[in-house]
Every structure is written in structure tokens, then in C-alpha cells.
Amino acid sequence: MVERAARRIVEEIVASAPAGWTRAILTSTAGRGGVSVSGGYTVPGTPLWRSPVPSSFTELGELAEALRKVRGWERTSLEIECKPSGEYGLVATTDAITSLRGWDGGFQAVLDAGYRLPQPGGEHEGGTTAPEGDPELAVARFREYLRRRAAILGRPEQLPPPASAAALEEAERRIGRPLPADLRALYMIADGDGIGYEQRYLFGRHAWLALENMVAIHTDQREPVWYGWELAWKSVVFDPDPPGTVRRCGGHPAWLPFATGEDGNYLAVDLSPARNGRPGQVICIGRDYDDGPAHVADSVTSLLGHYLELLEQGAHEEHGDHISLLEPARGFGPSRIIGEIPDEIPPTLQAIHINDAVGPVDLTPLIAGPNLRLLHLNRCATADLAPIRTLPVESLRVTLDGGDLTPLEGHRDLTSLDLGTTGPVDIAPLRTVPNLRSLDLSRADVRDVTVLADLPDLRYLSLTARQWTVLLDEGKAPLTLAAARLADDDAPLDEALAWSARLGLDTRDALRTTGTLESDGG
Template structure:
């Protein structure tokens, strides 16, 4: 069964092969969620020629056969073939997968249930009282509807009110009480949608019914942020909001009750679990485009409605048919992130991420001390000789190319969670033993003489090394005890290499699937 499912994929690879090809490798992932492939063809005059097909239906059929045979869902696979018609399939569960991007190679996940904590989970909670006022919110909402009716020339039909019993049932299913002012609005109307038609009362956002709010909450895993895989998550950062310390630094949270949607994966939410300087019931934006952190909107739905009325009083709106768009005043927000080039002459104090790209000569990091909220510092094709300024900054994700190899300025750094280190001189990583929250480390571009120190890191969850570095570490039995995911940073490694490496890390790979064969007819 599996053997028969492989052949159509090989035939597709051969059919697309360029003239003079000598070898082809397809790395793939396939399962109920779809397929994805990387790889290419090699020729005598060039290393790789892309253009591999992605035979979707054939890969899905193969995944189905393997799922029936081994129970894996999804699967990772590698198919190698040659002009002679010889081919070889190696497949395994997606505990091992080929990754590309900043770091390429094979990734192994040793504990699929573990996910890195988000900083907002441990932030100090807010203790202030809510600012929302149910009576004022109702008065403002009714005034808002009246002004909209005057502009449109007719009142807008809304759904009937939600009952108190329906609200209580929704709150039970949400696991949180609605803010009192938002609750009062549901006693006027259960959202703004009739059938599939919405009024988009909240600045282009459809106001969800109670049932839809509960469904969104359930679908998003009780408000938790989606997990995108270790290759994307190991050095991820969540930014702070403006004002600072009002909203938890999370990509998602069970206490964020999504009541409005722009229908593109983004939401307005009532925050029932604010950070230290926030207020319960404050309004935020969260969702698909807010993985690096939510956006603060207003301290309550009451205040948000007041803002809408002010804009209408100013004539700051546009009418298009039966839709009204409120026009926010133009403003130039203080930059949170700078990408490209060297450090600017004036570093904005609001800066939370700095990407320094393609700088000739050594970069002096000292000016960045003017950014007391800096969380991410990445040097790409750029280098520095002194990490001392980082000691004074709340940097969590550090990608650095270091000429001197001196890591002592990072000793006991209270914020660092990930380091991607490249060196041009041998580096001593002893200082990293004192970094209490270091969970991700990429040393594949570094010259490190004392790799066994890694076994002393207290909570290292992700580690990327070259094949040679891994051999050194494994031969000395010095793998970090808390390791959850790892990367074999070797672009030339085969799936068989990855299986052998993963086995040394403790993953059982004895049941890996291997199939060989030869096509009877192959084009030149």
C-alpha cells in the first residue's frame, strides 16, 4: 500500500526534472492539514535547482496510507531519486521535521505537550476598579444609534436583547463575567448581526452575539495564543502595550473576551485580566495580526462609545451606502520597532525591537541604552565587540555576532530568554549558567570550546547546534536535562542522519518507515 503510494510522487519529481539533473531530494510534510515541500534538483554545473513539484493529492494519499499503517498524523518525509529511476523514501512522525529559514536543518520535538510560557502569564495583575459605567454606556450607545440613524436617514435594525439568563449561561461557558458596561449593551441587543448581515457598530468590527462570542472563545482554545512550532517560537517576543503595563504581554489569554471581529482573524476584546496598571473591562485588539502583543484601545466600552460620539460631533465620519466609517485623527505613533541599517542618531525611548542589518564595521550598542523598553536586539550580517550595554536593557531575544567572544556582560541577566550567537573568536559560555530564564540557544554559528557547560543551564528548552557540536555534546553525555526541542543545523543532513541524531537524544525512532524502489521508465 505505502509502496504504491510513493511511486506517483517519484514520477512527478522525475517529470519536472531539468535537463542534466543528477539527484533530487524532496522534503515534505503531509497530513489532514495539507502538504508542504522543500528541496530541489542538483546538476553537475550547479548545486541546487528549485522547481520541485508539490503533488498535493499524491502526498495526501501517501499520508493516508502511512496513517493507516503507523498511526502518524501528520508525517514528515524525505524522497530521494536519481535519473536511473532509483528512489528511496524515509518517513516518520512530525516529531522530526525539516525546517528552513534563518536556521535550516532538522528539528526534533522531544515533548510535544510543552510550550514556552509567555511573559504575561507571570505579570503582576491589576488591582484597580473598572472604569466602565453601565448606565452611561447605555446612554451613550443609544445616543450613538440615534446619530447613526440621522446620518443614514433611518434607524438600524438590531437583534432582540439577550436575556439575563442567556448572559449568565454565556458567562458560565466563557469562564468569566462580562464587564458590567458590555453586559448592559447585550440587554439592548444581542450583537449587531441579523443573519449574515452586520451593522459593524464598533469601528468596522461586527458586534458578536453571545453565542458567537462563546464559539470564538472555544475555537481559539479559551483565548490561548496559537502555537506555531519551535522554529518560530523559540526566540519569539511579545511587546508591551502603550500605555505600558496595562495589558498582559501575551499573544492570547483566556481572560480576553472577543466581542467584536473585523472578520479577518482580528478582534476587539474586553480584557478581564489586566496587567498591573490596567483596568478590568478595558478594550484591546488581539488576534491573527497581534502575535507580538495586543494593542490597547480604551479603558472601557463606556469610554470607547464616548470617543465614537466625539468623532461624530466633529464630523469625522464617512458614509458609504448603509455603512458609516469613523475617521480617527492622523497621528504619527512613536516607533516600537526599527528594521534595517545602523542604530539611529536619536533612539526613540519607545523602541522595543531593533534589527541592525548589513552594517560594515563594528556596531556600538551604547546608544541603545536610551531605549529602556528594548526587548529584541538582532544583528544581521553585522557585528559588535562589546555586549556591556545589553546588561542595562530588558532584552529578551538577542541575536548577535560577536568578535571578541566575551559573554560576561550577560552574566545573571534577568530578562534574557533566547540567544542566537555567532562568533569570529572562541567564546566561553560559562556565564550563561547564571542567566535564570534562558530557554532558547542557537550556537550553530559560534566557536565554543566548552560545550559541556550546556548541561548546567537550569531551564534550557531549545538548542541548535551543528552536527559536529552535537557529536561533541552527545559523546560526553552533556545534553541539557530540560531539553524539549532541538535543531540539527546541517543543510546537508539526510533524514537518516536526523533519525540517528534524534535517537541519541532519546527519541525512539526504530519504527521509521523506509521504502526503496526503481521506476521502470525514466525520462532523461
């Protein structure tokens, strides 16, 4: 069954091959969650990416299903190599080892599937200010809001009946926290704004959720979404505006979604704000807020007051039976610069990507950005990291053209470092970086890679095959690693299996099969 499914893929690879090809490699991670495909044909004088292999999604899904039945793997990482002669080989294993072609290249091994990088908001000092919401005022504003909407539409809008006291208590029990008093009071007027499939979109462009749906979405959204080490190892959660109001997390049990944009984004009430926030404040979370939540209002009561102001100003449009409020543009998301360092650094700057600069980049002007958390130099270099010493940079991608890592000694904010060098570098200063958990040295010429054994809490490490060989031969791989990357883009899966076995993964269950189309009757 496996051989038959593999053969169909090879037949398509051979049938689609360009003239003059000498080899084809297809890599895939496949299973019930979907199929990814990368790889290409080797054609002399042509880059691999110009001759991609066919995306055999259906056939790869069938192969993954055959492997699930044979091996019990829910998701499979596999590699197929074939030649013009029709000879082919398949190597397959569980998705604890995955190809990163299409990302940074090479392979990734997950050593501790349950580990998640800590998020800075989990350690934030909580706010001590009293809630701003007022249930009586919220009810008054809500009724006035409905009255004004009815005047615009020429009729009152039909809403569901109120939520019962028992339903509210049950919802709070399942959530594990009481609702803010002002939001709770609104549910005693109506249980959301939808009847059947018709929504009134009372909260701006968001549909107000019924209690039952709010509980279900809270259950799904209460923890940060884990997108895998490919993204997580150097990700940053940024501070909202105003600063220090919302915890810097991708999700939190005290965020209760109460209205949906029906696009994966939500309005939520925050019951565990950061030091400058208020319990019950309204925030935006969801699909478009991977960089961190956005602060909207200090309470549902205040948000309703804002909606009344918009109606008073005539800032609305009618669309049939619906009213759309015309919200002013909000500065959601971190202050970010892409391209080059500007002449004037905004004090709100949190992220900068410097691209393709000519000559060593002088980072000194960035000192004017005291809130800078992400600094990535892409396809360019710097000779001096001294300006970073006083900046709260958490994610740093840099190529050193001379200079050293001394300015990073004792840096308390740095959590991820992607380092390239134009010459040998001593990484000993990294021993003193207490929160450094993710490190990529595959672009660096490291004098003594065994220093890595002394890093206190390293969880992700990316090295070349040569660097890994030195580290493993010396028995100096950090014991705290949860994930690792073999950075060589041309490494075959068999080499990645041998490497991950040295890191402690059990790869004995890997499946290998070979064949030739002609000898199989092709």
C-alpha cells in the same frame, strides 16, 4: 499503496528534472492539516534553490494518507531522494521530526510535545484600579450613538432583540467570569448587531458579536496560539501603548472578544489587566497581534464616547446601508527599527534589526532605549556586548567578532540567544542567565559545549552535527530539553532519525522503501 504513491512523486521529479542533474531531494511534512514541500535538484555549478523540485501537493497528500492508514500517523515527515537512473529511496516518520529547509535549515525534533514556553504576561502584577466603565453612561451613550447614526442614514438601524437574563448568566458561566457591567448592559439592549448575515458594524469597523458567538470565539482564543518551535523559540511579546496596561501574552482566559473585524482580529474586553490597566479595558487581539495585544480604550463606555466624538466631527463615511467611522491612525504595535542604529534612539523602542552593517557594530547608543526587548544583528557583528548588560533584551541574535559573553552574566531578561562567533568563545557565563530557555550555537565556535548541561532551564537547543556528537558522546545533553535542532542543512533524514534517537525519541517505527522506476515497469 505507499510504494505506489511514492513512485508517482518520483516520476514527476524525474520528468521535471533540469539538464545535467545528478540528484534530487524532496522533503515534506504532510497530513490533513496541509502539505509543505522543499528541496531541489543538484546541478553542478548551480545553487540548489535555483532548481526546486516540483510541488507535488496532491501526490504528497495521497502519500501521507497512505502512511496514515499503514502507520496511524496524522502528519508525516518524509524525504525522497532520487537519481537520473530512476533509483529512489523514501524515508518517512511522524512529524515529531520535521525538516526545516525553508526556515533555518536542518531538522527539528520535538521531545516534549506538551511543553509551551512561558509568556511574560503570565507573571505580571495585576492591576488594582477600579473599572472605568459605567453601565448607565454606556447605555445613554449607546442610545445617543444609535440616534445619531439614524439621523445620518435617514432611518433607524434594526438590531436583534435583547439577550435574556438567563442567556447572560449562561454565557458568564461558560466563560468563567462576569462580563464588564457596561458591556453587559449593552447586551440587555441588543444581542449583537447582526440579523442573519447582515451586520451593522457598530464598533468601528468591527461587527458586534452575539453572546453565543462571543462564547465560542472566547473558547477558541483563550490560550495563546502555538505556531511551533520554528517561530516560538525566539519570539517576543511586546508591551502595548500605554506601557504596562495589558499583559504581554498571545492569549489569555480573561480576554473576552466581543466584536470581530471578520479578518481574524477582534475587539476584546480585558478582565485581568497589567498593573497600569483597568478591568474591562478594550484591547485588540487576533491574527495581526502576534507581537502582543494593543490597548484601545479604558472601557466600552469610553470607546462609545470616542465614537460619538467621531460622529460629531463628521469623521465618517456612508457605504449604502452602512456607516464607517474614520478612526485616526493609531500607533499599534511595538516601536521597531529595521536597518541600522539611528542617531537618536526613541525611548519607546522595543525591537531593532540591524542589517548588513560594515565593520563591528557599536551597540552603545542602544542604552538610550530602556525598553528594548529584541535585538537582532543580521549579517553583521559586534565586538562588545557590554551595552546589553542594562537593557531588558529578551531575544538576542548576535555575532561576536572578538569579545566574550561576560556582559550577559546574571542577565534576568534574556530568554533566547542566537549566537555566532568569528573565533572560539567560552559559554560558561550562560550558566548564570536564569531565564535562558532557547539557545542556538550552530554559528558559534564553542570551546566547551558540555557546559550546556549546567544551564538551569534550557528548553530549546540548536547545534551542528559535530557539536551534538560531542555533547551526546559526553552524556551532557540538557535534561530539560523540549525541542532540539540539528542545524546541518545537508543532513539526510536518516541522520536526523539517528540523532533524535540519541535524544530519546523512539524512531523504530520509521518507514523506508527503495525502488527503481525502470525495474517497476516505468
